[in-house]
Amino acid sequence: MFTDQRDFEYLVGVIQGDGNVRKDHNLVRISIHAEEQDFLRTIYDLGAKTFNVKPTIHTEKDGTMKILHFKSKKLTRLISQYKDSTTGLWSIPKKLNYPEEWLAGVWDTDGYAKFEEGRLDCIFSQKSNHNIDFVKAALEEVGISRYNVSTFEDDRWEELTETDYLRVWSIDTEVFANRIKLKFPKKKQAVEAALDHGEFYAYRPRGDFRKEVLELIMAETDLSNKELA
Structure with a gap:
């Protein structure tokens, strides 16, 4: 599913900070402030390369946030192991590789x-x-x-x-x-x-x-x- 363990663990941290998982839609989402275009591009490119899924970019109604949508059943299942989409609490392996x-x-x-x-x-x-x-x-x-x-x-x-x-x-x-x-x-x-x-x-x-x-x-x-x- 992913090509680089270092980049994968970085993105898990990003998702756990400002993302969520929607199992019913097979969707992993990451929210980034609309003004932070450089960071948006960084996460877009890194996510597309690491997850092998090209995200789509959505804008909240008030225009303040951009949301990256990574639509993939396999990715959703994988990331769900790290974050409970119901409680929002993290579930981190006892030992991260990086x-x-x-x-x-x-x-x-x-x-x-x-x-x-x-x-x-x-x-x-x-x-x-x-x-x-x-x-x-x-x-x-x-x-x-x-x-x-x-x-x-x-x-x-x-x-x-x-x-x-x-x-x-x-x-x-x-x-x-x-x-x-x-x-x-x-x-x-x-x-x-x-x-x-x-x-x-x-x-x-x-x-x-x-x-x-x-x-x-x-x-x-x-x-x-x-x-x-």
Whole structure:
């Protein structure tokens, strides 16, 4: 069904971040913000090559989102092993062959990366449903064991919802930058800038992580929901 295990595991992460499976229609869908044309093209090309299925592109009624449709009974069955289409909860094999690729996929969709003033920030966020445990396990597999996790309520989804936030300590962001190859343009550029800078702070987050993240959300007005959601 697929030609490259690395690309496949990356795309599984993307689907689990911003996709869904519709078994009744033999359909795997990936949603991408309409403004992110470069990322849309990347996922279109990578999906067509890896899944051997040429997707069709659909636009939501309000025009804000583009949705890639991969129509294939075999693909639907395969991806259904990784995500429960009813509950939305992930089902990850105990051992991924390439956890760094899977992490890149979920970080490109549900994560955040920014390089500023010599410091790389790497934050993952998602509605609280225990999926964060899979992220923690995969991070530790690639050598990232120092991070903060916090759960609190915010209204980024237009309703008060519990959200899990994970922030990689700066001391481990060098490992992140070298092991996890992001493809989302702005996040990829941030990681590349950090690598070019070549110095990573041995910073351990202190204080109120909840306050720090909320201030980040409010301050970064140039970020779309898809970059931080």
